[in-house]
Amino acid sequence: MDKLPSEILAMIFDLVPDQSLLICERVCQRWKSTILHEKLYSKKCERILVQKPELIPTFAHHKFQHIKSDPNASKTFYYKLQRLSPWNLKDESKLPNILTYICKAGEVPEDWIQRHNYSGVYDMVWLPELNYLICSCYDTIQVWDMINYQRLNVFEGKLLDAENEKATCFYGCGPALVTGTSRGRLQAYDLLTSKRIGETDLQGYEMLSDVKGYKNSLLCVDWRGLLIQWLWNVQDDGKMTFKLLRKFKPPLPPNNPEELLRKYNSRFPERLVDFNDVIGVTNCNDTFCIFDIKTCQIATWIRNSGNACELYNILCLQVIPKLLIERELILELELLFELELHFFFKFQIPFKFELLSELELLFECELLFLT
Numbered sequence: 001m002d003k004l005p006s007e008i009l010a011m012i013f014d015l016v017p018d019q020s021l022l023i024c025e026r027v028c029q030r031w032k033s034t035i036l037h038e039k040l041y042s043k044k045c046e047r048i049l050v051q052k053p054e055l056i057p058t059f060a061h062h063k064f065q066h067i068k069s070d071p072n073a074s075k076t077f078y079y080k081l082q083r084l085s086p087w088n089l090k091d092e093s094k095l096p097n098i099l100t101y102i103c104k105a106g107e108v109p110e111d112w113i114q115r116h117n118y119s120g121v122y123d124m125v126w127l128p129e130l131n132y133l134i135c136s137c138y139d140t141i142q143v144w145d146m147i148n149y150q151r152l153n154v155f156e157g158k159l160l161d162a163e164n165e166k167a168t169c170f171y172g173c174g175p176a177l178v179t180g181t182s183r184g185r186l187q188a189y190d191l192l193t194s195k196r197i198g199e200t201d202l203q204g205y206e207m208l209s210d211v212k213g214y215k216n217s218l219l220c221v222d223w224r225g226l227l228i229q230w231l232w233n234v235q236d237d238g239k240m241t242f243k244l245l246r247k248f249k250p251p252l253p254p255n256n257p258e259e260l261l262r263k264y265n266s267r268f269p270e271r272l273v274d275f276n277d278v279i280g281v282t283n284c285n286d287t288f289c290i291f292d293i294k295t296c297q298i299a300t301w302i303r304n305s306g307n308a309c310e311l312y313n314i315l316c317l318q319v320i321p322k323l324l325i326e327r328e329l330i331l332e333l334e335l336l337f338e339l340e341l342h343f344f345f346k347f348q349i350p351f352k353f354e355l356l357s358e359l360e361l362l363f364e365c366e367l368l369f370l371t
Contacts, residue, residue, distance in 0.1 A: 010038035018082065036071035041078040048081050055081070101144075103137040105154050112139045112157060125172045132191065134172045141170055141177060143191050153192050169220075173213040173232060176240050180208030180220055186230065188240040198240030200230065209271035217245070221273040221282050225249055225264050250282065250291040250299040260301065263287070 004012075013035050016024060021040075025032040035041075045068065049059055058081075059065075067073035103121055113119070124135035132152070133144040139157030144150070160167035160179060167179040167187070176188040176197060184205025188198035206222035213219075213232075220228045229245040252260055264284050273282045280293040291299035 006034050006038060009034045010040060013038075014040055014043070018079075036075065039068070039071065039074065041071065042068040042074040045074060045078050045081060048078075101149065101151075103135060103142060103151075105137070105140055105142070108138045109157070123170075125170070127172045130191075132172065134170070134177060134191075136170065141167075141179075143177070153194060155189065155194055159189075159194060168208055169210050171211045171213050171218065173216075173218065174234050174240070175238075176234075178211060178213070178218065178232075178240075180211045182207045184208055184222055186211065186218065186220070186242060188232075188242075190238070197238055198232075198242065200242045200244075206267075207269070209269055210273045212274045214276050218242075219273055219275050219280065221271045223267050223269055223271065225268070225271060225282070225284060227273065227280070227282065246296075248296045250280075250289045250301075251297055253299070253301050260287070 009031070013021060013024060013031075021035065025035055045059075045064065049055055049064075062077060062080075064077065067077060108119075119138060121135050121137050124133060126133055131146045133146050135142055135144065141155040141160065142151055143153040143155075145152050155177065164183070166182045168182050169180040171178050172191065175191055177191055178186055178188050180186060183202055184207060185200045185202055186208075187196060187200075189195065190197050205226065205228065206224050208220050208222050211218055211220045216232055218230045218232060220230070222228070226247055226249060228247045231243045231245050233241050233243075235241060249264070252264075264287075266284075268284050271283060273280065275281065275293050278293060280291050280296075282289055282291075287301060287303045289299050289301050
């Protein structure tokens, strides 16, 4: 294929499925240049517009006529279009049933508004085994029944926050709402009664930035990047107990570890974490780390260095298992920057990652209940 003219190569690439096309871009510089500079993505966008004229306002809003000559911008826009839900906006009978609920529960204290730079619904956890949605709204954390669309409980800020210890993050596991606090410990409350049913001891950890759960395990990260893993259990009397499994930091790469160590160990309040029984993920500013959750001895560090999103911090992340075939696991790792990026990873046993693609996927979005 190296001897084929670029226009012939472009015709071939035009027939290649999207995921394979992304891999083709990484084969060699000529293939990448052909895919981008023969305006393949711009042509793909134009075909979508022909097939779906209802998207004319979307093309206009994103100034497609101006960006179509830019190969990278066209590529970005094409994958945004691929993520759009296939709703027929002209046929009301085919629109999803959109239910909107007001989560605000009473007046928000003025001192809370002054101390926080966010408002409204700003975080949520889905509990599929119970069909519960746990969401934070202003100074409350609320439990919603997503079968009957009813609010089951409201955790008031005065319950979760003491004078010298504030709730800083939360997760739902089993029958409990588990909060991480400004003094580095976990506190558990019954989801329906708000009764405190367990807590960890104060052990001198920094403020907890995030907590996530998987099966009967919880993984926390504090301001300094220390990862703390707990095993939880609910006793016959309804009490929740916590057993410290380990505390650790991800291993550093062999090249230039001092600079990364200094950066990772600095105090950073917006740290995030997620994990399953294979990998863990955490971040610091614009850098994130994927590590082997079983041994915590192997890690891959990736810095957000794309031109479109350079210096943007990671706002949220999630690990989603996609496919398991023999000894190969396809994982999808979603990270929301101030611009949104999507990463696909190919995971092989033994522990090895290969970054397959990096796509910007920013669209205006709203949180809606869809049925």
